Amino acid sequence: MNPYAFLAIAIISEVFGSSMLKVSNGFKKLYPSIGVVMGMGVAFYCLSLSLISIPLGTAYAIWSGIGTALTALVGIIVYKESFNLKKFLGLALIIGGVVVLKLSSGGSH
Numbered sequence: 001m002n003p004y005a006f007l008a009i010a011i012i013s014e015v016f017g018s019s020m021l022k023v024s025n026g027f028k029k030l031y032p033s034i035g036v037v038m039g040m041g042v043a044f045y046c047l048s049l050s051l052i053s054i055p056l057g058t059a060y061a062i063w064s065g066i067g068t069a070l071t072a073l074v075g076i077i078v079y080k081e082s083f084n085l086k087k088f089l090g091l092a093l094i095i096g097g098v099v100v101l102k103l104s105s106g107g108s109h
Helices: 003-023 030-050 056-077 085-104
Strands: none
Touching: 003 030, 003 056, 030 056, 056 085
């Protein structure tokens, strides 16, 4: 499987796990707590598989950057958290940074 597919699965799983933290009520609710553990477990496993071919700095920057941006969007869309110009600019800068890092890797990884 393509290492970037593993990285994408890692990102989606991490966003899911982080989103379940919100509803786990401090790990007092069983099913959301299981979602946190499973989401994070799959995320780290798939991240480790992506690191076989993708440089650590590139993979981690993409994983954390896109994961942060998507988690913020989940907060805004699902949990109705506030959204303003500063949040938009912050998310745009994160995504822009990820794009620049990906472009700097030369596409050979």
